[in-house]
Structure formats: structure tokens, C-alpha cells
Amino acid sequence: MMSDYDVIIVGGGISGLLSALTLSRHGKSVLVLEKERIVGGNCNSYMVDGFQVDTGPHAITHLKEGPLRRLMDEYFTYMPVFVDYGHYYVRTEHGLTKIPSNLKEFATFDVLPRKDRFLLSQTLTKALTLKAFGMIEDKSVYDFLPKGLSKDALDFVDAIAPFLSGKSMKETSVNRVLYGSSFARDSVSENIFEEERQDDTSYASLITDRISKYQLMTILSSFSRLATNKVSYAQAYPRGGLKTLLNAVLFSMPGNVMIKTNESVKKILTSEEKASGVATETDSYFAENIIYSGFVKSLPSLISLPSDYTEKLSRIDQTLSLTIWLGLSEKMKEFDYTGSEVWFKGGAYWAMPISNYDPCIAPKGKQLVGFTFVINEDRNIEDEKKKAFDLIIRAVPGIENRIEMTHLQVTIPEKAAVTINGFFAGPRSPIPNLYLVGTDTDNRSMGVTRAGYSVLELLRAMKEDGKL
Ligand SMILES: Cc1cc2nc3c(=O)[nH]c(=O)nc-3n(C[C@H](O)[C@H](O)[C@H](O)COP(=O)(O)OP(=O)(O)OC[C@H]3O[C@@H](n4cnc5c(N)ncnc54)[C@H](O)[C@@H]3O)c2cc1C
Structure with a gap:
């Protein structure tokens, strides 16, 4: 044929x-x-009443040496400009606190009671040790947590889990958390595989042959990371919005591609x-x-x-998400940062003031913030939307008086x-x-x-x- x-x-x-x-x-x-x-699918941007919204707030990760970096270096003729991502914060009624990315920072993370921090850091060290020796069972995060944690600590872990796996801590695997965080890194193994795979060996035999080298690298990288927090892969936001990344792919396309x-x-x-x-x-x-x-x-x-x-x-x-984009009539001091924030009390959201990366995303003097929630598809979507709005107003009092544009997206972020x-x-x-x-x-x-x-x-x- x-x-x-x-x-x-x-x-x-x-x-x-x-x-x-x-x-x-x-x-x-x-x-x-x-x-x-x-x-573009879930990777695009469009205009709503003078604000340029993305299909959900995005942090593009592993940009220094991850897969997108490799694809960009090898195949792109147009490059997006990336703006450094900033930090991850947790918001409480007392304001913003940086989310710790190593055990030293975790020791002073006073969003959680001291006893919880102690229990959690012990558990994390145990998980890393077991993982480094390839002995970690694929349990749920919830089953792996120590007994005696406060409700706040459990709610905090449960708020973070969906952003690593798409699901609650009862469904998220411990391995997932270790890979999804900056504590452990999957590209260590990948570099080794790349290096060793010149001669077409099968993945399986490679794993058996190289397991000791792989384990050693994992142990070293996990522990040095824990001590120094040298995270060698960058996260960023594409200047001009998510559509800039899409456009870089489209503009790089040679003539032998037809798109319908x-x-x-x-x-x-x-x-x-x-x-x-x-x-x-x-x-x-x-x-x-x-x-x-x-x-x-x-x-x-x-x-x-x-x-x-x-x-x-x-x-x-799969997980269903709701993003609420709010176009604010003025910049709020609560959102005077680049990066994103998590709220975890009485419900959870992940939010990003994206116009802080590029003022052109909002009309002059205004601000655009996206809040994402995991929603339950079995519940009434309108009730979920109302609950989400109430949570935003509880977390950022006064925001309701500055909203001049509201735009909602219900999406499946990961397939x-x-x-x-x-x-x-x-x-x-x-x-x-x-x-x-x-x-x-x-x-x-x-x-x-x-x-x-x-x-x-x-x-x-x-x-x-x-x-x-
Ligand atoms: C709220 C939200 C937040 C997110 N946050 C981040 C983040 O912080 N960092 C990050 O890296 N990623 C994030 N993502 C995820 C990221 O956007 C997606 O992983 C990525 O865009 C998925 O790309 P894809 O091509 O695999 O799938 P999709 O974007 O789903 O593309 C599939 C395409 O196939 C088309 N299609 C399907 N079936 C057919 C058919 N039968 N015939 C023709 N066309 C068909 C669809 O219309 C769609 O355009 C987020 C996503 C959302 C929604």
C-alpha cells in the first residue's frame, strides 16, 4: 500500500x-x-480581557540538563528565553515561608511544629538510605509516614503530594516523592545509561551489570544534595508565556511537516x-x-x-484540576515574589503570580495570578469552584476587592x-x-x-x- x-x-x-x-x-x-x-494542547497561552493566561500555571523543570534541554540543544533553531523560576513558598495566616529543600532548612521550617519536623526528617533520612540501597518498598507516602504527626503536618504532606504525583498521599508512592523532590534525582541514572549505552546493550542487562555503579552514584548524589542542597538543574518560566515554548517548537519545524x-x-x-x-x-x-x-x-x-x-x-x-486565573486591578504586596506558593489549611492550592516574570502578561500596573486546585470529578463542579474561591479569599484576605478578571480552566494536567x-x-x-x-x-x-x-x-x- x-x-x-x-x-x-x-x-x-x-x-x-x-x-x-x-x-x-x-x-x-x-x-x-x-x-x-x-x-498546543495543555501548553499554550491566550488572551482574556487584556490578560494573557496560560493553560495552568507552569514551572518548567530540569532545564540545565534534562530532556527538554537536550531536545532544545539538538533540534531547536529558535530558543525561548527562560526567566529563573524563583522559590517555592508555603502561605499561612502569617505570610510566606520558603519550602525547605534540604534537611538544614527543614530544621527551621516553623510552619510545622518542632516535633513533626524531627519525625519527618528522621523519616526522610531513612527513606533516602533505603532508596540508595535499592531497598525501598513501593509503599504509599501515608503508610511510610511515622506515627504521631500533627494534623497540620499530615495536611501539609497531603497538599504537596498531588503536585508530585497527581494524587493524594495515600495513593502517592514514596519513590515518587524522592524522585519528584530535589533530594534525589533521576537524571543521575540516565547519565550513566547514556554513557554506557553506546553499544546497544539492553536496558535489563545494563541494569544488572551496572547496578553497583548506579547505586554508588545515587548514594553520593542523594547525600551530598541533602548536605549542600546543590540542585544542579534549573527551573524557569518562558518569557512571553507558555506559548513562547510552543512557538519555539513550531518555528523550528522544517518544511517536511504538515499540520492539520x-x-x-x-x-x-x-x-x-x-x-x-x-x-x-x-x-x-x-x-x-x-x-x-x-x-x-x-x-x-x-x-x-x-x-x-x-x-x-x-x-x-488521572487527576482533574481547576485553575482560577485572577486579573488584579493593582499589584498586591502578598504576591511580590517570583515562584509559586502552596496553601494547605482546610484545602490546598498551588498559585503563581505569572505577570511577575513578564509585565507584558498583564495590562500596565496590574497583576495576573493563577491558582490551581485538585478537584474531585465525582462531586458537583460548581460546588468545587465555590469552595476554591472561598479558600483563595481565606488565604489572601482583601483579594476579592481587586479582582477585575476571572477565568476558569478545568483540565487534566498529566495523562x-x-x-x-x-x-x-x-x-x-x-x-x-x-x-x-x-x-x-x-x-x-x-x-x-x-x-x-x-x-x-x-x-x-x-x-x-x-x-x-
Ligand atoms: C493546571 C496545569 C498545571 C500544569 N503545571 C505544569 C508545570 O508546572 N510544569 C510542567 O512542566 N507541566 C505542567 N503541566 C502539564 C503540561 O502542560 C502537560 O504535561 C503537557 O502540556 C502535556 O503535553 P502532551 O502533548 O503530552 O499532552 P496534551 O497537551 O494533552 O496534548 C495532546 C493533544 O492531542 C490532541 N488529541 C487527542 N486525541 C486526539 C485525536 N483522537 N485526534 C486528534 N487530536 C487528538 C489533543 O487535543 C491535544 O492537543 C500543567 C498542566 C495543567 C493543566
């Missing part, structure tokens, strides 16, 4: 577009089909049991390889799959939450020539960084399969 393209990519979010960019730079002709009117919007893929077509094309409502397109970047969970509605695989896909868990039994699909599907990319195919890090990892894994798999 004649193929129209080398590759068809279903979905034009950041994962799909990064895949299109990289594959086209490897000489492939690519067609991207996006069901919405515009590309308003094209919802309804079926993935097969020929001789291999993926060979896709069908939308009105058209069919054919290619040598198909890459799917929508929800892997929804894949069974597009193509028939083996039942054991479909069962695994049913274990993918898969990192829960204890959660499933991640990896770059290959059970159908030959059908590959997968996106935040439900790789469990490392979160968000755009995870999307970057998934693209690197896709390239690796296609190379191994002789497709690149």
Missing part, C-alpha cells in the same frame, strides 16, 4: 509537536492531526496486522508509522488491542498520575508500527519535562526498531 507520509502523529500537544520536530529533522515526512482548532487542525482521529487503520493509517470523520491518511499522543487510556476506542493490554490501560489513573499500581505505557504499543508518546508513556518527572522524556524514549525505540 502506498503511504502518503513516513509518519502520522495523532495530537498536536507539546509531545506530538516535539515528536514531529525531531522526526522531521531526521528526514521523515510528517503529518500532525490535531482535533482542536489550535495546536480540526481533524479528530476516529480510527487507527491496520493492514496485515500493522498500523498503516488513520481515519478522521471525512478523510483517511496513510503512513509507514503512526504515533499516538492522545490519552493512551482512550486507545481501545480507536483500535482493537489484546485484552491483557486493555486491562493494563484501565489502571491509568497518567504516578500512583502505586498505576500503569505507564512506554513508547511501543502491541501493534507493530504504532508508537505512543506523551505524559502517560513515561513516569519520570512531570509535565513538559515528562513529555520531553517520552519523546526521547520514542526516538530510542524507533531507532532500535530500525525506523530511524
